[in-house]
Amino acid sequence: MPASVSQEEKEQKVEKLIQELGLGRVADSRVGTQLIRGISGGERKRTNIGMELIIDPPVLFLDEPTTGLDASTANSPRYSIYRLFDSLTLLVHGKQGTPVSPTTTRLTSSWTSSTETPALRLWPEQQRRITEGKKSSSSSSRSRTITYKTGFFTQFRWVLKRTFQNLLLNPQTSIAQIAVTLFLALIVGFIFFGVKNDPSGLQNSHEYISGYYRVSVYFLCKMLSDIIALRTIPAVVFSCVSYFMIGLKPTVAAFFTFMFSVTMVAYTATAMALAISADQTVVAIANIFMTIACVFMMIFAGLLVNLPSIASWLAWLKYFSIPRYGLAALQINEFTGEEFLDNQGVDWSTWGLWQNHVALGVMTFCFLTIAYLKLRFIRKFT
Known part of the structure; x- marks a missing residue:
């Protein structure tokens, strides 16, 4: 955390995070090594999540955080778990699809086949602006450097x-x-x-x-x-x-x-x-x-x-x-x-x-x- 945060605030935040993750029982325990048993596998995963949450990240990616903890729910979580999420997005090879009726598809094809459509005449310009936006976005992401909160x-x-x-x-x-x-x-x-x-x-x-x-x-x-x-x-x-x-x-x-x-x-x-x-x-x-x-x-x-x-x-x-x-x-x-x-x-x-x-x-x-x-x-x- 930044140096501007006082030691008392840091300790309060850590304690709050420990309680939210259910790690109060093992707060003073060792994580463990290859020679020392330490805390359980689930507690280790929650500790890793806590290390990421402590810096208040805008986005947190959790890649299968429950894998290996329960063989029966690892790939098929129960309904009560789904209810905890505000929204669910499914991605297939990076694409997104919505159900469309066959009639709508035929109407769309007929509309786009006419070069006299006013909206269609604007399409090349829109496509050019989208392409330029993608290029500028990729160049800015490459030039982005890691920033540190402390010296x-x-x-x-x-x-x-x-x-x-x-x-x-x-x-x-x-x-x-x-x-x-x-x-x-x-x-x-x-x-x-x-x-x-x-x-x-x-x-x-x-x-x-x-x-x-x-x-x-x-x-x-x-x-x-x-x-x-x-x-x-x-x-x-x-x-x-x-x-x-x-x-x-x-x-x-x-x-x-x-x-x-x-x-x-x-x-x-x-x-x-x-x-x-x-x-x-x-x-x-x-x-x-x-x-x-x-x-x-x-x-x-x-x-x-x-x-x-x-x-x-x-x-x-x-x-x-x-x-x-x-x-x-x-x-x-x-x-x-x-x-x-x-x-x-x-x-x-x-x-x-x-x-x-x-x-x-x-x-x-x-x-x-x-x-x-x-x-x-x-x-x-x-």
Whole structure:
């Protein structure tokens, strides 16, 4: 609702709408998710209708709002339901017809067949004006833009608040993400527990180290909530567990560099997943593209193949590998050039370390831009 409406008026309107839709019993209940039962199907449909009515729309289209609620009345409503409507219009393929007797039809044909009829002489002019009216109407409808009742920052504040509330009220996904990350950190920590900085330890490390508001408001809020809850926290947990179990360089700077590198890789991978899946309506198709991208990046990450040994006409593909930048940053953070990095073709200077993070940041920005443009401009036809 517009900012000119007071908070008290908003609350009164919401309460009135809840009572009119018969949702008073579940006013303080959760709608529900795939993991939580929540309210019933009919109450969900009425909640969706209430979300549309709250802004006082001039016209409200309800496409089979009772479908799936009652098999016996879904397609054949009882008479008491029909009595609630003021008028009923039936459309057949966008046309309208009225019953006409055969006699009237013959009289009409006889009248229109005469070119001497005064009204008929005016028909071409009327037809031209109707055609021009249709053209102007269609052009104005194409140029019409969506208007918003509230400003950008008002939308941003409330959508961001709602997004974080959803995370707090439905923490199952976040808890599962952290639990999986903690489990993987323990596995990695046990595998590399107390690894030594000798040729054997280096070889093991090399072989096992292995996304009623503006679209912009929704996108920014989704990014902030996803980055904090589902990417940053798991990356911090993973780093805290695995770093000390493996026994990597025991300095504060090295530890936070490790954590920052892991977090940047998580951000970039998430942004890539969003860029790939933003315009996909079929999950299987998005999974195929993600699998192809991940396999490609793992090949050029420097784990399976020594990058300096790759042919020059293929070597440029390594710059599109997200794991390569993360692996190079972790190698520079842990080892020195004389021991390992020269053989791997890694620039172990100070800029050599931070250029990996800059590259990940640029890739994250590009992927997020692609995802936003897809959400903003690509229209899905159903």
